[in-house]
Amino acid sequence: MTHDALQAISLSIALGVFSYIISRAYKIPAIVFYLVCGLVFGPAGLNLIRTEEAIGGGIAPMVEIAVAIILFEGGLSLSVQGFRMEKKAIRRLLFITIPVTGGAAALLSHYLTGIPWLFAIFFGALIVVTGPTVIGSILKSVALTPRLETLLNWESLWGDVIGVMVSALALEVILISKGGVITAGVFAHLILGSFAGCVVGLAGGVLLKHVVAWLEKLKDPTLSGIACFGGAIALFYISGEIVESSGPLAVVVAGMYLSLKCGDAVVGIRHFKEQIASLFISTLFVLLSAFVNPLEILHLWPTMLAVAFILGAIVRPVAVHLALAGSDVTSSERWYIGVIGPRGIVAVATASYAAFLLPGSPYEMKVILNQTMAIIFFSGVMATLLCRPLASLLKVRVPQSQTGILVVGSNFMSREFARLLAQHVPVAFLETRKEACALTTAQGFQTVCADMLSADVYEEASREGFDRLVALTRNNALNELVALRAASHMAPGRVYRGLARRAEETLLTGEDNVAHIAFSDRFFITEAVSQMEKGQAFLTEKEADQLNEGDIPLARINDEGKSVMILREGLEPSGTLICYSRKKKRKTEVHS
Template identity: 30%
Template structure:
């Protein structure tokens, strides 16, 4: 009874410490692995001694195997095949040629600098050819790097994990059986990849078929069926050929994700939650098992080995694998810098250390220590500086321009034209054919379809746009559309016109979807104002001397329902105004003012129909008659 309680306590401590590390990392916006490593080491034998993974016995290997299967399946599920096709050549080279470059470069570095014997040197290099998707993906989401770069890094992390793990098994088998020749090793590698690929493809298709056809199952039960299925595929593949299971779960995730399964968004959320839990527990347990003395025993040779891996081997890898690609030098430099190692390296190294020790072969603890030193150095050096580096290289997606706007109504058409006149691409989406034609008549690109269809959003190019704005007459629909766009494409700015407390906002992530323009915008009323010509378009620049007065005046008009701020120009970027936007000195506010004097606007409507907005030429404070934008109103609307 006491032994079972001790094991239970170990698991509880690991879970509590792991989730605490995730929460702290999220609040400070740093990679979670930083705190996972710190907490694990502090709780382990070299810290407070509260956590002893050896008490789990063989259960530790089981936890590592099943948790790693979930992590890699979720990674495969998240791969965007359409985006991958744009970088397919570079990705293929990274997984093949890049693996060989890292294997050779890493083994030479650790042999000459770390003084490891060649067999152990090759084993270490095979463990660090993988990059960590559990580190890379959260990191890229935090810094919002250019989508093409993010796709390549995420694809590399997911696809190279099983390849690297299987390669490491082949090298280990070669060490344990010194008579194994090169051809035998390569055939073993190919066989494992083939077995894993076939079982994964078949299993992924079967799971997607069940999810589509089994309508009698609730969504919650379907989630558990998929979980049981991926573990079943993993076990089957391992039974047929050891260490082929990792490839199986990745391929199963890719096939399942490409099958357009209903409620896939919710399934991904469930698997994402399991991945966070798995990563948290694994890193805590494995870090707690690390001996700090073995890390210090590596000396400067270990440090120099990792530095060579980071500053020589990785850049050479990227140089060869992206030679004829469309990546510019800034993107290539960032790719060369970001290659943190993660959970697969740590878990496989821990298992190998046990196997080598059991066979009486020296070097197991040294390899484990050097792998963890590699993880620590790459995560701290690259993970903590990636955001700063991306900003310096100007490759963050926050700088992305253009907008995808759902809903063709007078107010949304006005915003679309403002973006267009600013020189930014705009795509509008609406299911109403007549409204779509009216928008097309204003030289706007329109897609007549439903924005709930992910393929429509892809066709609109949302992956490369800076803003998504949902402005239909239904606030709840707007929120659902914005949430879907944020989860599937993660554009820098996602806004929607929705009520303050709609029923659909029970699961609102305020950091993802922002309320557009003003709270509780009466969009129908303002559409009528625009149609009837009872508005003026104006702009004002907030200056330091009268900032408070200007802001108070504008807010008073907003509260009175007489004004809505549409856009803000800040640092030469044009953005849709969020309702909770905090204004700053120097902001240029472009607003719409209600003016119930249509006769006055009629007398001011002498401007040509083709007059451009020329917002960049507007003075500090000026109101512009909407007559200059008469092309925006519907064809049957009264001309102001």
């Protein structure tokens, strides 16, 4: 490895990891930092990362691997249940918004930047993607309505797939046009690629499911992630060899199949892939950002910024409203989707890949690369700045009291508490013991059977909308450990731990800033379970003015039963409450 290559890769790794950490800390899409680092350290800035000289054509396979990782991970994250509920709106977003956006982008790039029609069409195809990595960062920073999260997730992933496949077709048309006549067979290629991608992806998903099932018997949680990572890359390659550009569809189909069939094993697979993706993709996109030199076409930047503004501020909202007109999606949700449409990593990957395949068209590809970077930066910054205030303004932000609650620990008291909570907000159980998991499932609760101390579980729960946790095991130390682990993945103030018993030593000393003590420092889980099992106490809903002496309020029901607030010491009980009440002892007469 030459000194230039070692310097470029080493610096890109360091900058990529730094960008990723900052993005997670401040919940800002990482691609914004990748672009800035590439610009500052690339030829337009300090000139310390010279991608083309250091790596050359070797970056093209790296781009393809990155696309495979992103799309496979996205497939693992999709909710099939969400699609069933919103399939009409999702279909409209994909088949109306994408063509309108792509067509407008092609027109704008041809007439404003002056690139030929074939290149303009290629640009229109690649810029339609919003990107699951960018949307994922936004959804982690703001709790939106379930429908809105579903629509944004599905559009971002399948938009990437459609964008990659159609841009590959447009790229093939450009390559053929340079050496011959464009035939109808080029367009039939898209249909054949879709069929091949679905078949290979489904077959690969079935095979990987059996591999994961076998690996789970070895009791090594890392093996499933490694196997699926390798399998995804293999499927991407095999499908692409059968029909060119069908690989993206194959890995998404495989990921969705695993998500549907592998249950809790998907959590470990996704966690492993996220770590790999974080390192590999962050490095690669610093390199790709440094590959673009805006100084070479500085005179076009005012025009390119105008294109970026028109696409984001006019075309995107209009396309979304056209697509969702007449659907059940509210006007506020349409405006949010229309304004929040950040372009992602796959767009710049596709543009960079094309630049390596078309060395004979340097000017056109420089324009496309710079235009892509401008749109990504503009849309990413706008989405980051607007996602939270716009959600509040349009009233599509879910208040904390309406988010799902994850209950840790299955016992008589916690199951009865969850039953009452579930009448108002989503509730799920987290348990480690298989018999406890079976019991809660049999009683109709959504149950996650996994290691309570695994950070993956809380990351996944937060992603599924369970942004609050209450630990109600009969072990103080376990409640505190769970609270410590969950607090790093959930917003401050959303983690509660119950007191298991009186006069028990705790792990946390001093002021507890990690989690609130649930309910009251006079409520002890072991005592409550014992009394409820004996029929001496019960949980019920009652009004605050009906509280009896000894009643302990556990939660307050708000907004006409549509939200719940877990109570803690210092909060004044009011309105309708879920209470722990002891039965009054009957007086008995003693006859002599």
